Amino acid sequence: MMLWRSVVGKLWLTIIALVATVLLILGMFLLQYIDIAFNDPHDVKVLFVYTGIIGFLLSTFFAFFLSTKITQPLLQMKKAADLISHGEYRTRVPIRSSDEIGDLANTFNHMAAELDTLIRDLNHEKDHLGSVLRSMADAVVTFNAEGKVILANPHGQQLIDRWNMLEWSNEEMIRSGSLSRGQVPGPLFELYRKVLREGHDETEKVHVQSGVWSVVMAPLKSNESVRGAVAVMRNVTEESKLEKLRRDFVANVSHEIRTPLSMLQGYSEALLDDIAASPEERKELVQVIYDESLRMGRLVKDLLDLARMEAGHIEMKLEEIDLESLMKRVHRKFLVLAKERSIRLICDVPGEPLIMEAADEDRLEQVLTNLLDNAMRHTAGGAQIILSANRVTIDQHPFVELKVRDEGNGIPQEDLPYIFERFYKADKARTRGATSGGTGLGLAIVKNIVESHRGQIQADSALGRGTTFTLLLPVEAA
Secondary structure, three states: OOHHHOHHHHHHHHHHHHHHHHHHHHHHHHHHHHHHHOOOHHHHHHHHHHHHHHHHHHHHHHHHHHHHHHHHHHHHHHHHHHHHHOOOOOOOOOOOOOOHHHHHHHHHHHHHHHHHHHHHHHHHHHHHHHHHHHHOOOEEEEEEOOOOEEEEOHHHHHHHHHHHOOOOOOHHHHHHOOOOOOOOOHHHHHHHHHHHHHOOOEEEEEEEOOEEEEEEEEEEEEOOEEEEEEEEEEEOHHHHHHHHHHHHHHHHHHHHHHHHHHHHHHHHHHHHOOOOOOHHHHHHHHHHHHHHHHHHHHHHHHHHHHHHHHOOOOOOOOEEEEHHHHHHHHHHHHHHHHHHOOOEEEEEOOOOOOEEEEEOHHHHHHHHHHHHHHHHHOOOOOOEEEEEEEEEEEOOEEEEEEEEEEOOOOOOHHHHHHOOOOOOOOOOOOOOOOOOOOOOOHHHHHHHHHHHOOOEEEEEEEOOOEEEEEEEEEOOOO
8 A cells, every 4th residue: 555545644744744834834934034043044954954854753753653543453453354254253453542543443342242243143043943944844945036946955955856857847938038947846836926926825735746745835025025935845645645545435434334224224114114015025124134234234343443453553462373273264164155155165285384473363364264255255156266375485584375266257457456445346346235245345454464464465366267365474473
């Protein structure tokens, strides 16, 4: 910095100018007395030279004296301000006097302390907000007015990255230049534009591939203008599936109960109106009412069992069991029914023992009973049903493979993925009479019991050639 542009230079030049002016005025005033005091003009010149030198030295001395009192504290404050601007908020200026410069230094230090406190509070709030955002299970994303992501928690960033990798219907907006790639993804674009346009909160459910997301988007306002939007997204796929499952469950239960209730009501009215003239007809009507009440009882029992299983409240009495004896017992139970329907029921067990270290024998008997009951109801006379078992090893772990194979009507291939769902019946044309008698819950209960034993069940079928249910049950305890 040039000397005459600094405070010291300006003070120095000002003092020199003042001294020169005083000397000139004093010289002009004393000019008329020079002839009296000085005879030699040379002495006058020497006097003026000495006076100028003394004035210059005094002005320089006072200028640098003022520099130590004014300029140096100002330079220190400038240096401190530079340090604060670079983030050194603990910088302070030493106070060397009690004048205006000292007051200025004191005020500067107070300002620096307040700024330090404010910055620390802001950083604390920022860290707190960051921790809250990171710990949120919901995805939070903030967009500016151009649609660019300016803030996102980890879940939000992952979601936006995943959605931006997909192709959306806003490709035309991207080509036109009103939207850039990597900004507002397709599922949120229309909601984002609506929030910017109308300036109030919006809520919407967004379907992306097989997922459902609940999105709440609010505008970011500044001076009555919308400068962006913040979106909170929650994955509600499971809730949507459960809600659909609940609706389907209520509809299916209503549908299943309506038929026996209608029959109970109709046949009861027939008895009350004495439509049945003979005892045989009345007995037939009563038998139908009795059969339908039994079917409703089975339906309610199966519903309660399935509800407890799906809620995780199934009671398992795990103990070591012999599957061979269990299979023979179930085979004997159905043997009489099979002979009445002219069906050959075969139980094929290996020569080696089939021991499971931890299983619920009653539940496994329920599984085999349901599977054989289904096979009986869908197998015509003269055909055969085979109940077999053998030991297999998968990934160096022993399993028991149970199979129930019938030669019945079979199941269409398009129905196979859904047969273990509640109330699903592949034979949609069959009546709900005595030949059917099922509640549509048997296979769902079977699947729950098998999975409770850490096992697997699958079905293979072909129309007109029968169905085979295969169960894999682990031999070793968990």
